[in-house]
Amino acid sequence: MRRFETIRAKFIVLLASVIVVMLGTNMLWQHYASEQSTERELLDQARALSSNMDAVWTFMTRNQDLINYDSAGNYEFKGLQCSIAGRSIGALFSRVTDYGTSYVALSPRNDYDYPDEFEASGLNAFAQNAQANEYYGYDEIDGHSYFRYLRRMNMEETCLDCHGEPAGELDMTGYPREGLHEGDLYGAISLAIPVDAYQQASRTSMMQTIALSALMILACMAVIWLALSRLVTRPIDRVRKGMERFEKGNLDTRLVLEDTTREMKLLTRGFNSMADELQESHESLEMKVEERTSRLSEANEELAAQQAKLEEANGRLADESQYKSDFLAMMSHELKTPLAASMAFSRILKERQGEPSDEDAQLWAELEANNRSLLALIESILQMARIEAGKETLNLELIDLVDVLGPLQATIEPLASDKGIVLEWDIADDMPLLFADGEKLRRVFENLTSNALKFTESGGRIAVRCQSLAAQSAIEFRITDTGIGISAADAARIFEKFTQADGSISRSYGGSGLGLAMCKELVEMHGGTIAVESEPGAGSTFTVRIPANLQPPVEKGE
Known part of the structure; x- marks a missing residue:
């Protein structure tokens, strides 16, 4: 009020x-x-x-x-x-x-x-x-x-x-x-x-005028007060009370149409009409809510059943994935021992044979190349199995990338020369020392250069560059070749396990599709990134960036 x-x-x-x-x-x-x-x-x-x-x-x-x-x-x-x-x-x-x-x-x-x-x-x-x-x-x-x-x-x-x-x-x-x-x-x-x-x-006339004016004002205020109370505030107060009852949930609240002003009659009719519509909508809404609640309950039950089936399927998939990883690790380990023995026996037989003929030398070379490829495949499988099992850790130590890339250069240059490929090797003089796992980085760089050699034909060119990015506190390793290149669709998935650009590559060039996936895992373990830019027929550029500010390991007891 x-x-x-x-x-x-x-x-x-x-x-x-x-x-x-x-x-x-x-x-x-x-x-x-x-x-x-x-x-x-x-x-x-x-x-x-x-x-x-x-x-x-x-x-x-x-x-x-x-x-x-x-x-x-x-x-x-x-x-x-x-x-x-x-x-x-x-x-x-x-x-x-x-x-x-x-x-x-x-x-x-x-x-x-x-x-x-x-x-x-x-x-x-x-x-x-x-x-x-x-x-x-x-x-x-x-x-x-x-x-x-x-x-x-x-x-x-x-x-x-x-x-x-x-x-x-x-x-x-x-x-x-x-x-x-x-x-x-x-x-x-x-x-x-x-x-x-x-x-x-x-002054007397003025005082009389003021007194008369004051009486007129009081009389006007009294008349207006009564008129407002009778014609405005009381009807509005009845509407307000009706709305309060309506807000409390009394949807059957209706106003009595009284003989007041035309505006208040319209307001009363409008309130009653609104109340009728709201009550009807509320009843209809309750029915719809009840119906949809029932449907939602059924959908929730069905969803729960599907979720249970999905969890069961996920459990089976996890078990199967674990069985696969265990199987690959076991088989790779079991294959590695006889393969190493076979490679040793082959070397002994080659030494006993003495000076081989050209045909025998070609056979021995192919045998050794296949043995090395098989050993590299087994090593890659074992490496990925350890990474997936969470058993692979970084052995951080202060290294100089020149020491890591120097032996790699000595290995790659003869291979490139034999294949007729021009090899450019550019390592910046201001390379800083950094904490990293040298062996894992060696495997990454070796895998990328091996891929470049494998997919670049005779007469091509390979450029290997390594530089310091002081502004980003990082080391950048970039290898560019003029090989067969990769399509944009294939570039998005070549870092997945057991994946190559297309099926013809594995048939023509060989490989398991684990090399780039392993490189990605080892680079990301260092907190770095690996990316590729390529165009079919125009070659590829692989870029690896490793943070140069990794902290040294903390010795126990410090």
Whole structure:
């Protein structure tokens, strides 16, 4: 429920904020309008009062001759001049009201006519602008606010007797004349109207407006709160509770269609329709799950049976593979002894025969070659059997590859020369010493060079290169021939046991297909790699890389 109350509260706060902003703007506008209206009212009053005071001044000015002459026509100054009359009337008016009225001049003859700061500013404004006839504004006098108004007074013809030329000459009242001309600025009528009553009325009106606005806001919020509760949050809360029951597994939950808004009716119908579809889908899904569970159980049982059969077959294959390895190891070992005896007896017979004929020499050579091939085959089988049995280990020692490749070079060069093959031998001078099994590497290099000789025809070329790859911390042995080459399909499987490029090779060149497989095993025992690049009819390149950073064996007790 909190979620919906929060939505409702946020909506109320938002709406109330809008109302407050609008009412505040309205109050500011009303305040501004009230100030403008008050100022216009005060200005109208000031203009009316100043007009009356100006009329008194004008009346006195125009009737000076009548006042200062007797009935016989003799001049007699009676002391009732325009300024005295105006000041007296202003004083009487100020006494019976809280208004302030006075006449101020640029060159006053009386201390009462001296301008204060506001009046001086007004007189300066009149002096600077001959078209300005009034000057007004708000001012503080003795802690109270007043509306100050000044009305321009220009010199009239009837006033020149006292204020005209010649300047400095005493007039009838005994004051020196100012030397003014008609139309010159002489002074101003000054009014001070209290505005405290107006401000108090404005504040009272503003407080009443604020109170009324607050009541309106509270009333709007209450109405909106009730409307939201009745039309939005309560219906949504019923939908929420229905969804909670639905989530808990009560798929038969349905909402009651009530007489609310059209949107809530659509939402209720949509919820009930969704619930019907979900219940139907759930029931259908349960049936499918049950059916598929049954099928899965049957499939698992069948899979378990097949797995058992597969394990049984794998066991038989493992036994047969072990029997094969044991048989090959046993037979190879058993064949090696009589073969060695046969080779020894052949050598003895050859020595006893003495100098053989050409035909006998050819026969003895073929017999010795076949014996060596058979012995190499038996050795390869025994080597692979030991590797598969995990009995073959590396005998790491510090070696120099020159010592390993030197005897091999001495053996291969005569064979290549006899076959008419050009042999290039390039061993880098910077070959480092490394820890490796020299005997196993010798067998790898010997097997690769023997293959190159075997598959390269007379007139061909074989290049043997060995170099140090310092950046890779490795030694690279590469042998390139111009022999029959290998197809891309065959190159991917020539390192498998008992495999050659195709059947015709074993028939034409002989071999068991174990040599390259054994090379791969021995190289990988060193942590190295062996690869081939070849093209049929263009020769082959075999590359062997051996790590140069193998660690020496740790002696027991260290």
